Structures are given as C-alpha cells and as structure tokens.
Amino acid sequence: xxxxxxxxxxxxxxxxxxxxxxxxxxxxxxxxxxxxxxxxxxxxxxxxxxxxxxxxxxxxxxxxxxxxxxxxxxxxxxxxxxxxxxxxxxxxxxxxxxxxxxxxxxxxxxxxxxxxxxxxxxxxxxxxxxxxxxxxxxxxxxxxxxxxxxxxxxxxxxxxxxxxxxxxxxxxxxxxxxxxxxxxxxxxxxxxxxxxxxxxxxxxxxxxxxxxxxxxxxxxxxxxxxxxxxxxxxxxxxxxxxxxxxxxxxxxxxxxxxxxxxxxxxxxxxxxxxxxxxxxxxxxxxxxxxxxxxxxxxxxxxxxxxxxxxxxxxxxxxxxxxxxxxxxxxxxxxxxxxxxxxxxxxxxxxxxxxxxxxxxxxxxxxxxxxxxxxxxxxxxxxxxxxxxxxxxxxxxxxxxxxxxxx
Numbered sequence: 001x002x003x004x005x006x007x008x009x010x011x012x013x014x015x016x017x018x019x020x021x022x023x024x025x026x027x028x029x030x031x032x033x034x035x036x037x038x039x040x041x042x043x044x045x046x047x048x049x050x051x052x053x054x055x056x057x058x059x060x061x062x063x064x065x066x067x068x069x070x071x072x073x074x075x076x077x078x079x080x081x082x083x084x085x086x087x088x089x090x091x092x093x094x095x096x097x098x099x100x101x102x103x104x105x106x107x108x109x110x111x112x113x114x115x116x117x118x119x120x121x122x123x124x125x126x127x128x129x130x131x132x133x134x135x136x137x138x139x140x141x142x143x144x145x146x147x148x149x150x151x152x153x154x155x156x157x158x159x160x161x162x163x164x165x166x167x168x169x170x171x172x173x174x175x176x177x178x179x180x181x182x183x184x185x186x187x188x189x190x191x192x193x194x195x196x197x198x199x200x201x202x203x204x205x206x207x208x209x210x211x212x213x214x215x216x217x218x219x220x221x222x223x224x225x226x227x228x229x230x231x232x233x234x235x236x237x238x239x240x241x242x243x244x245x246x247x248x249x250x251x252x253x254x255x256x257x258x259x260x261x262x263x264x265x266x267x268x269x270x271x272x273x274x275x276x277x278x279x280x281x282x283x284x285x286x287x288x289x290x291x292x293x294x295x296x297x298x299x300x301x302x303x304x305x306x307x308x309x310x311x312x313x314x315x316x317x318x319x320x321x322x323x324x325x326x327x328x329x330x331x332x333x334x335x336x337x338x339x340x341x342x343x344x345x346x347x348x349x350x351x352x353x354x355x356x357x358x359x360x361x362x363x364x365x366x367x368x369x370x371x372x373x374x375x376x377x378x379x380x381x382x383x384x385x386x387x388x389x390x391x392x393x394x395x396x397x398x399x400x401x402x403x404x405x406x
Contacts, residue, residue: 058338072255076251099216101218214244218241274318358401
C-alpha cells in the first residue's frame, strides 16, 4: 500500500544519518593538529627549521706581535748596494765565459777571457827585448870590470913614472866610459821591464775579473760577441755580466715626506717579503736619503737586514713596518689570534661561535695578550678556523647561519 511505502522510506532515511560519528572523530583530528603545531614550534625554537641568521666571519690566523707596535708602514724593494756591470777594458771578441746566472764569484776571479793573440805576441816580444838588454848589461859590467883593472894598473905605473900621462888618461877615460855604459844598460833593463809590465797589463786587460765577492745576476754577452768598454759600436756589448754583492742587500722604501719626521736612523723595523710570506726579518733604518722626490712627495729610506736568508734576491718586493721599540726574543715568533669582536664572555667563560658547515658551535677558548685589534688564542682554535664576528643575541649553539654578502 502507498502508506506502507512511505513509512519504509522514512525508516531508511533515519538509518543513514552519520552526523554523530563525524562529531566523534573531530576531537582526534584537533588533537593531531595541535601536536603537529607544538612539534613545529619546538623545532623552530631549537633552530632546526628556524630561518638562517646572516653573520660576518673572520679567519683565525697567525699574527706577529710587531703589528701591535708599528708606527708606520711602507713598501719597497730589495736592492743590492754593491752592484756592477763587469766589462773588459779593451775592445775585442769574447773567447770564453766561465760563469752563468747564479754563479758565485770571488774578488779577482777570472770570469771571462777576450781574444788576446796579438797582446800575447807583444808580451813575448817585450820579454825577449828585456832578455837582450839584460845581456847587454852583463856585457857592460864585464867591460867596466876590465876597464877598472886596467885603470888601476896604469894609475900605479903613472904614480911610479913608468908610463906616460897620456897612457894613464886613456885608461881613465876607458874606465869612465865603461861606467856610463853600465848605467845605460841598467836604464835599458828598466825600460825593458816597464815595457814587459805594460804588455802584461794589456794581456791582463783581456781577462775579465770580478771586482768583489758577488753572485752573477745576468749574462749580457755570449762567446763570439764583440765587447767594447763604451758599447758604441753596432752590435757591441758593453758589459759581459752583471753581479751583485748579496751581503749588501737592503730594502729601499719610499716614505711620505709628511711622515719622515717620525723616523730616525737606527730605528727598529720588521720586514716582510712577498716571496717568503711566512717569515719576518728584523732590520733597522740604515740611512734616510736627504732628497725628496717631487713627483711622488716621498723620501727614500734604506733599511738594512739584521738577519738574512739565502733565498733573498735583488728586486724582491718588501713591506716594512717601522716599530716604536725593539722586539723581545719571545716576540719574534707568530701567535694564533682572532679579531676581538669575535670573542664573547659569559661569567668566567670566553667563547667564540665557530663555523661548522651551515651552523655554528659555541667553542670555549683561552686567550692571551692583546695584539692591536687582535687577541692571542692560547687554546681552543687552530689556524684556518672561521668564527663569527659581532654575533647577534639571537645566535645560539647550533644556530643555522648564512654568511653575509659584502
């Protein structure tokens, strides 16, 4: 019947109502969402998902105590105070070269030889001429001795009236002539000796010798080149080699004329060479050249080394720090240091924020002396470590960071 169908429809509708079940699941969903929010907040506050903090960093490095007592800095170059372009005294062809770049030479050492066949022949001729005049001298001495004997004999005979005066006069004249002959022969020997020395000097001029103990810097001529003292001839070389005395190395630095009044001769200096960056050399002002370079408004200051290294070479670039006092022996070695703005204190504890990947770690350190704007690190860090400078209050152990771009 129609009425019964309608009743069935009502019963089915009431059985499909699910609203009570939906209301029963909602508390569980709300609890899960709350737990998720609390977990996220915990991770945020722990720094796991917190945004990275922008920081500036510095590198832990070795510094020298001299940097904290430097009054003025200047740059310059190593210059040999004794340097020479060695050439021959005569014009000729270079026949032999006994040295090369880097060779060590001693004063008077032969380093090159010029063509000398003609000079050698002249020397041999002068030696032969000397032998001739020496023989002539011996002959003149023999004649003098003979004339002396004859003169002595005639003198006794004349005094006893056994010979005429004319015969005595002849013997006396012959003796005087023999004496003058000896003098002439002796003069000839002296002239021959001088001529021989002259040719020997000319021969020695063909040997190029080192004027002082030095090291060969450059080779300016090769075997077969024409070498002339003036170097005016076409394709002629004026110098054979260039040498420098390595014991005379000094640093020549340009100092502004406005700062020169603060410097004095003998003032201690700390020298750093670009070629030897891990070393420092002690020095002192040797002289202040009393001339101003108008184009640069600078004065040349020469600094001598108190300690040297065999690796030093002329024309190496150098940086000079003029110090207010001499360094103590314990100040000559480098020390590990960090910028003072990287140090933090909490109670009696000093620490830095050390970079480890994209996070920081709070590292305790033991500090020492202040070195200008740096502080010595006794323990806790090593060279090359990077630390945060001027850390913000938000920075904590384990914080995620990013390096600020500059």
